[in-house]
Amino acid sequence: MPVSLFCPCSEPMVSSEDISMDYKLPRTIGDTNTHHALSDLYFCNDCRALRCRKCSEPQIEFKFCARCRHKADPHEITRVCPKNCFDCPKCAAPLSAKSQTHAPAEGRPKGKSFLFSCGNCDWTYDTGVETRPRPLKVILQDQRADMNTELFDRLREHYALEKDIRSFLSSRKVTSDDLVGRVTPDQLARLMAGKRNSYPDFEPTDSDSYCKVQSEFPESHPLSTRISHICKACRGDLVKLDRSDFLSTKFYKISSASDVLPEIEIFRLSGKLDNLRRNSTNNLCVNFANSQSFSLEINVSTLTYLSSDLDPVEDSANPGVEHGHMVKLTLPCQRFTLGPRPDKFTRPENLVQGIPTIALDQESKASRVELIAKRSASLGRLSSGKIDTTRDCPLDEGANWATIPLLVEIGEVEEGIRLRLPLFVTVHTTHQISPSHPAVPYGFWAILDLGPIAV
Numbered sequence: 001m002p003v004s005l006f007c008p009c010s011e012p013m014v015s016s017e018d019i020s021m022d023y024k025l026p027r028t029i030g031d032t033n034t035h036h037a038l039s040d041l042y043f044c045n046d047c048r049a050l051r052c053r054k055c056s057e058p059q060i061e062f063k064f065c066a067r068c069r070h071k072a073d074p075h076e077i078t079r080v081c082p083k084n085c086f087d088c089p090k091c092a093a094p095l096s097a098k099s100q101t102h103a104p105a106e107g108r109p110k111g112k113s114f115l116f117s118c119g120n121c122d123w124t125y126d127t128g129v130e131t132r133p134r135p136l137k138v139i140l141q142d143q144r145a146d147m148n149t150e151l152f153d154r155l156r157e158h159y160a161l162e163k164d165i166r167s168f169l170s171s172r173k174v175t176s177d178d179l180v181g182r183v184t185p186d187q188l189a190r191l192m193a194g195k196r197n198s199y200p201d202f203e204p205t206d207s208d209s210y211c212k213v214q215s216e217f218p219e220s221h222p223l224s225t226r227i228s229h230i231c232k233a234c235r236g237d238l239v240k241l242d243r244s245d246f247l248s249t250k251f252y253k254i255s256s257a258s259d260v261l262p263e264i265e266i267f268r269l270s271g272k273l274d275n276l277r278r279n280s281t282n283n284l285c286v287n288f289a290n291s292q293s294f295s296l297e298i299n300v301s302t303l304t305y306l307s308s309d310l311d312p313v314e315d316s317a318n319p320g321v322e323h324g325h326m327v328k329l330t331l332p333c334q335r336f337t338l339g340p341r342p343d344k345f346t347r348p349e350n351l352v353q354g355i356p357t358i359a360l361d362q363e364s365k366a367s368r369v370e371l372i373a374k375r376s377a378s379l380g381r382l383s384s385g386k387i388d389t390t391r392d393c394p395l396d397e398g399a400n401w402a403t404i405p406l407l408v409e410i411g412e413v414e415e416g417i418r419l420r421l422p423l424f425v426t427v428h429t430t431h432q433i434s435p436s437h438p439a440v441p442y443g444f445w446a447i448l449d450l451g452p453i454a455v
């Protein structure tokens with residue numbers, strides 16, 4: 001069951017008269033284009049908000065050829081290396097070029113030819129003898145242009161011949177003399193026989209083989225780019241590169257949302273992984289894990305009643321009677337604390353302690369050992385498969401994670417409808433990143449995708 005995050009940057013601008021209206025959910029939250037995986041988002045520390053591809057701006061800092069290290073102007077349109085770096089058109093491996101000098105012969109002055117060969121496959125290309133000294137790139141460009149002209153001429157002749165043959169067969173102006181030299185004597189004989197028997201469909205040539213010319217040339221190596229990203233709202237850096245050297249792989253700053261926001265996962269409390277059904281009560285749980293080195297206070301809220309696909313229904317409505325197409329959500333625990341992520345969790349032997357109990361299985365030894373070490377109270381709550389709605393604390397907790405229960409009652413919803421539940425998460429912390437960044441709380445919408453509903 002995937003969890004995505006909602007980016008509000010597609011929300012319509014709110015006019016002053018709209019502001020009084022009470023929208024329970026953002027108006028674009030039903031649009032899946034506004035849902036993003038945590039790993040695809042940035043978090044702007046100045047705006048204290050998520051930034052997606054649409055509300056961040058890429059800026060090309062460097063454009064260069066990774067093969068010859070040629071540095072190109074990042075604002076130029078060119079996308080390929082302007083030097084002699086060529087790739088195989090078949091397998092994209094680098095091509096090597098060998099030149100050969102040709103002595104003057106048959107009225108032709110001294111010349112040079114170039115043979116390209118691929119280091120990976122058996123593709124080769126011979127430029128033929130060049131008598132004028134010209135850059136390799138220009139030679140190939142001209143040959144490609146010549147190929148296009150030749151291809152066009154051949155196609156034109158192909159269709160002209162086809163038209164003439166049709167006129168000839170239907171006794172128009174075209175005579176057999178007009179076809180001599182354009183078709184083989186054997187074809188001509190068959191055409192003349194066909195004309196007598198009024199045989200209408202004669203295919204003069206196979207257009208595919210007729211138009212076959214050399215169509216693959218050494219390809220110029222594409223340029224690589226290094227891109228930084230800025231926040232469209234405050235113009236602050238989201239991804240800042242080391243600008244001192246275009247070949248440096250250093251970053252001065254990467255504001256990934258996954259480094260800031262808690263990671264959210266959703267699980268079924270009872271083991272079955274099949275689709276949720278309509279007219280059913282489902283015991284789920286949501287796990288929050290903190291990746292930061294300081295603790296976070298989390299507040300979670302949602303709407304009590306939802307109609308199908310993310311449509312809120314008035315809380316006062318009676319779900320069973322007036323609104324058949326209804327989902328009722330109960331979140332008994334809405335406030336909890338996530339501890340800081342211990343440093344030791346980065347070591348492989350301690351990794352398992354950062355995994356919520358609900359996600360542990362019997363598959364690996366580390367996981368089995370960890371399950372044995374768990375407190376029996378939380379294990380009992382997780383394995384009972386039932387949610388005690390009067391208990392307002394997490395089902396289970398670890399150093400930096402907490403698992404909270406979520407009860408989803410599904411009414412007469414349409415079969416096959418994909419159920420997505422919105423959760424509003426508010427994060428409070430007392431930790432100050434820098435003097436210019438006070439510890440301001442922030443909030444975001446998480447969308448829990450429960451998949452299509454079965455009958």
Ligand SMILES: [Zn+2]
Nearest residue numbers: 007009052055
């Ligand atoms: Zn956005």
Ligand SMILES: [Zn+2]
Nearest residue numbers: 065068081085
């Ligand atoms: Zn190059």
Ligand SMILES: [Zn+2]
Nearest residue numbers: 088091118121
């Ligand atoms: Zn190749």
Ligand SMILES: [Zn+2]
Nearest residue numbers: 044047231234
């Ligand atoms: Zn910003």
